[in-house]
Amino acid sequence: MEASLAERLVSWYREHRRDLPFRRTRDPYAIIVAEVLLQRTRMASGVPYYERFMARFPTVEQLAAAREEEVLKAWEGLGFYGRARNLHRAAKAITAGHRGDVPTNFADLRALPGIGDYTAGAVASIAFGERVPAIDGNAVRVLARVFRLAGDLRRGPARRRLMTIAASLVPASEPGQYNQALMELGATVCHPKAPRCPECPLRTMCGAYINGSPQRYPKTPPRQHIPVVRVAFAVAVRDGKVLLVRRPPRGLLAGLWALPGGELPPKGSTTETLRKVLANLGLSVRLDEVAAPVEHTFSHQRWVGAVYHVSVVGSPRLPESAMWAAAEDLRRLPLVPFHRRLLETRFGASLR
Ligand code: SF4
Incomplete structure (x- = not known):
């Protein structure tokens, strides 16, 4: 029987994944920090920040007790400072409302201040094995190409279709490994401009590759004028x-x-x-x-x-x-x- 998309991805991931510090832990607090910090940040520049941040605030209680100024100081240079404030707020809510224990399911994680669908999905699946998707920009690109998804995948009906497909693909076994594999493939193989399709474990089931048009997906919205x-x-x-x-x-x-x-x-x-x-x-x-x-x-x-x-x-x-x-x-x-x-x-x- 032909291997499923999830099976191919997870087996590829076991062999090819990058060794990153937050992948050596199941500590849900460390995973929240990594997922928030690395959004919109290149891995090479984000990892040293992650390591410094965890050394400075090793537990959720220490982060919750810190002054905002200390948290911003640890974030200085990373940009998008709202992420630091959101992480700080989430740590306070975990300490105050959950006795310092990171919530163990998607719904409760999503209810924390500043935690969106992506972060809640990543933490619920990676730290607690919940069968939920975690869809970042890399995962969007892979799914858009495999399923030749047209339209603006950031919102509206095209986004809903993407999320329905994404949710249906998450396997019951090792959902966290699968989610990380999907994102890793997008980050390291399915590049926006030059995907390395001959090396890709999904090439025989990828609609865009078979069709000879990977770069047409996902549709990129017109560049916004920056005032x-x-x-x-x-x-x-x-x-x-x-x-x-x-x-x-x-x-x-x-x-x-x-x-x-x-x-x-x-x-x-x-x-x-x-x-x-x-x-x-x-x-x-x-x-x-x-x-x-x-x-x-x-x-x-x-x-x-x-x-x-x-x-x-x-x-x-x-x-x-x-x-x-x-x-x-x-x-x-x-x-x-x-x-x-x-x-x-x-x-x-x-x-x-
Ligand atoms: S075959 Fe190419 S376009 Fe399709 S998922 Fe793999 S790298 Fe991306």
Whole structure:
């Protein structure tokens, strides 16, 4: 009898899987951390973060007890900081509502704050053997090609069809191994642009390969226009300390410490607006020369502008959300990464 898709995948996975630190554990907390942290992050850059994060917060109780600032610090540079805050919230809910035990089924995992279908499915299947799918972008690509799934697979009827197929394929035996195998095949063989079909265990059942059209699946939505946002920041140094402000608790780079300034309205003078931002902190300043240009692309917007040297007039009292930070503060605080790089150039030393 011909092997099923699941059997082929799991047997291929046993031989070809990458040895990754979170695959050596069944600790559900470690698996949650890995699944949240590695979403939208390349494996090579994500693994060192995972190892540092687990060394810093080895148990769910330690993560729940940490201050948000400490969690953001461990996440600094990974981007998508909402994931760190969600993980922190989930740890608090596990500690408060489940006596520190990670819920053991999909429904209870899904009910945790910030835990979506993918993470709940991955943890339920990998840590607890529940027969549920875990569909990340790699798994979508493999299934779209094998079953030649047309349409926008991110939402609507095409997404529902994908999820119905995905759920029907999960085997009763070793569902966690199967889910990891599907994602691993997408990550290492079924590449978006150049799939290595001759090496693929699914090639004799893959509709797109047989049809000679793997690259046509999944349909990629048209590239979204990324708006440009003008920004200006100020670097003010006094007695060897640099002026920092904490960004608001919501929005882009929320909760990180940053140079004062930020997004500017589309019209109006950059320097005047920057002066007003600083006046809101109670600071009267003299703007000096440009310290560095800013050009930074996020997933949904691009920041373009400059960082200015400024001199603060007088010795005003700072609000709670601002501080004069010494080098040891810069090492301890979660900082906007490109501000950290700029300050390292300014101070000529590593501030990590
Ligand atoms: S045969 Fe090719 S297109 Fe089909 S799943 Fe395998 S690698 Fe992807």
